[in-house]
Amino acid sequence: MHTVAILGTGKMGELVLAGLLRSGWPADRLLITARRPERGAALTAKYGVPVVGNAEAVERADILAIGVKPQDAATLLDEIGAKVPADKLVVSLCAGLPTGFFAARLPEGTPVIRVMTNTPALVDQAMTAISAGPHATGEHLAIAEEMFKPLGVTLRVPESQQDAVTALSGSGPAYFYLLVEAMIDAGILLGLPRQVAHELIVQTAVGSAVMLRDSGEHPVKLREAVTSPAGTTISAIRELENHGVRAALLSALEAARDRAREIASQAV
Numbered sequence: 705m706h707t708v709a710i711l712g713t714g715k716m717g718e719l720v721l722a723g724l725l726r727s728g729w730p731a732d733r734l735l736i737t738a739r740r741p742e743r744g745a746a747l748t749a750k751y752g753v754p755v756v757g758n759a760e761a762v763e764r765a766d767i768l769a770i771g772v773k774p775q776d777a778a779t780l781l782d783e784i785g786a787k788v789p790a791d792k793l794v795v796s797l798c799a800g801l802p803t804g805f806f807a808a809r810l811p812e813g814t815p816v817i818r819v820m821t822n823t824p825a826l827v828d829q830a831m832t833a834i835s836a837g838p839h840a841t842g843e844h845l846a847i848a849e850e851m852f853k854p855l856g857v858t859l860r861v862p863e864s865q866q867d868a869v870t871a872l873s874g875s876g877p878a879y880f881y882l883l884v885e886a887m888i889d890a891g892i893l894l895g896l897p898r899q900v901a902h903e904l905i906v907q908t909a910v911g912s913a914v915m916l917r918d919s920g921e922h923p924v925k926l927r928e929a930v931t932s933p934a935g936t937t938i939s940a941i942r943e944l945e946n947h948g949v950r951a952a953l954l955s956a957l958e959a960a961r962d963r964a965r966e967i968a969s970q971a972v
């Protein structure tokens with residue numbers, strides 16, 4: 705069994721750590737690092753996984769999961785890059801950063817994998833896209849899948865698609881939460897108690913999501929089934945179209961993709 709070290713255990717790192725533990729990954733095969741001692745101590749107290757320095761994590765683990773923000777990756781790589789033996793597997797969780805960014809700072813031959821997961825990992829419903837970078841073989845991809853499959857669904861994609869993936873599924877939960885938040889506010893506008901509006905919309909979101917996944921039907925067909933002639937739904941849809949919601953989503957996801965590219969260009 706491999707030992708995984710999460711270097712930079714913030715929000716995403718903690719979700720991966722907790723998911724691995726839930727999936728039965730032994731705590732003595734996990735290591736974490738943190739920039740602030742109090743963060744490390746809190747994580748060890750909660751999960752029983754030792755917090756170590758970055759250099760010790762590099763020495764003791766076979767898989768190094770990079771969980772720092774993209775803007776902090778260069779500093780981390782300056783610290784550990786030269787010390788990473790080329791037989792370790794580096795798995796980047798970072799948005800925007802290409803695997804070449806890591807390869808350039810690691811000994812020649814070090815395999816690098818780029819992963820884009822998302823916060824529904826908290827409830828084992830993550831969408832994780834995995835790409836092989838330099839020197840990563842099918843075996844390395846399988847190891848990354850072994851780590852992320854228990855957290856939800858995994859998909860292999862070419863690295864050239866990862867910025868788009870980041871815009872869609874990496875950031876995606878935020879878009880849905882924004883919609884839910886706005887619809888709950890609409891319930892308040894219509895005079896419903898907040899708790900009632902919350903329950904109505906959250907269950908409608910869950911029901912719609914499960915139906916979308918489990919029925920296998922195209923979303924257009926599912927929407928049409930709700931939209932009665934001269935009914936209520938079409939009145940709402942006309943307002944959404946009038947306000948350019950569809951175009952706004954196209955622009956929003958393009959902006960997220962562009963920001964991923966910008967992060968990469970600022971990092972090199």
Ligand SMILES: NC(=O)C1=CN([C@@H]2O[C@H](COP(=O)(O)OP(=O)(O)OC[C@H]3O[C@@H](n4cnc5c(N)ncnc54)[C@H](OP(=O)(O)O)[C@@H]3O)[C@@H](O)[C@H]2O)C=CC1
Nearest residue numbers: 712713714715716738739771772773774776797798799821
């Ligand atoms: N949040 C999300 O939904 C998603 C995030 N990602 C990616 O995951 C990565 C982490 O994001 P997120 O968890 O949100 O960010 P966080 O800021 O919550 O986590 C990053 C953690 O890394 C720590 N850190 C920074 N530098 C070092 C270092 N040199 N050594 C040890 N620890 C360090 C930070 O410490 P400190 O607490 O002191 O700041 C922080 O706890 C990013 O690259 C992001 O692009 C990918 C998909 C989704």
Ligand SMILES: O=C(O)[C@@H]1CCC=N1
Nearest residue numbers: 799870873874875876
């Ligand atoms: O907003 C971000 O940059 C990160 C990456 C994808 C989701 N959150």
